[in-house]
Amino acid sequence: MDDAPPPKSDHSKLRLIDAMPRPLLVLFLVAGVVAVVAALVFIIHPPEFSTVPVQERRPPPRGALTHNVGKLAPAPVSSAAATLPPACAAFSTTVLRVGPAGAVRLRQALVDLCRLSHGGVPADLTIAIKGLGTSTIRFAGFQLAGVESTADLATRTVWLNLKFSESNLPVEQVAPVLVHEGWHLAHPGDAVTADQELGARRAEVAACRELMDVSKWPRWCNDARALTDLPAARAIALLVSAGYTR
Incomplete structure (x- = not known):
């Protein structure tokens, strides 16, 4: 059987490059290199949430919610959810409406707060821990994912971003977020104003200091510190600029 003739070489692309004026060819090659380098930089160093001003990273309230998260999609809860004993007396009436693995993680976060519930910590933190009593904690997906x-x-439900259900996120990073919302729950009759939000940030950063070495702080701990380190009037002005009422 005769061998098939080899395919004819397509020199059209080579002819196109040869036909380019040399300056245009150099520009074409440089643009390609720049595009590759830019892609590598994007992959190795993706854009960070830090480009959002610190006062805007926790949006102002919306309706009965302490922070606007856009559309909220509750994580499904199995009817056979595990029943765990309370982390301690301070959280004897706190309900964990999550799956078995999530319940273990959240209970450990509450255990971290149990030893702080006996006093000897800043007053804002004590108030926030008490605010978590009689609350329900759940996971949800947020349209505003950050x-x-x-x-x-209205229902005393704390909604945590789904990322906190993931095992690759250290459980000690969850407690300060719970404390933040605990502060708001401790003041159910108050509007979430700039001043009230600053109080929640003070409680949050106090929990960060008690539970973690500063070198291991997540972004939300550093955000809370950035605001609370400012003079109160300046911090409140920044929160007002982000949409909180005075």
Whole structure:
């Protein structure tokens, strides 16, 4: 059987390059190199949430929610959810409406707060821990995915971003987020104003300091510190600029 003739070489692309004026060819090659380098930089160093001003990373309230998260999609809860004993007396009436693995993680986060519930910590933190009593904690997907949490003041439900259900995120990073919402729940009759939000940030950063070495702080701990380190009037002005009422 005769061998098939080899395919004819297509020199059209080579002819196109040869036909290019040399300056245009150099520009074409440089643009290609720049595009490749830019792609590598994007992959190795993706854009960070830090480009959002610190006062805007926790949006102002919306309706009964302490923070606007856009559309909120509750994580499904199995009817056979595990029943765990309370983390301690301070959280004897706190309900964890999550799956078995999530319940273990959240209970451990509450255990971290148990030893702080006996006093000897800043007053803002003590108030926030008490605010978590009689609350329900759940996971949800947020349309505004960068927001850590929100709380429904009408139902006393703390909604945590789904990322906190993931095992690759250290459980000690969850407690300060719970404390933040606990502060709001401790003031159910108050509007979430700039001043009240600053109080939640103070409680949050206090929990960060008590539970973690500063070198291991997640972004939300550093955000809370950035605001609370400012003079109160300046911090409140920044929160007002982000949409909180005065």
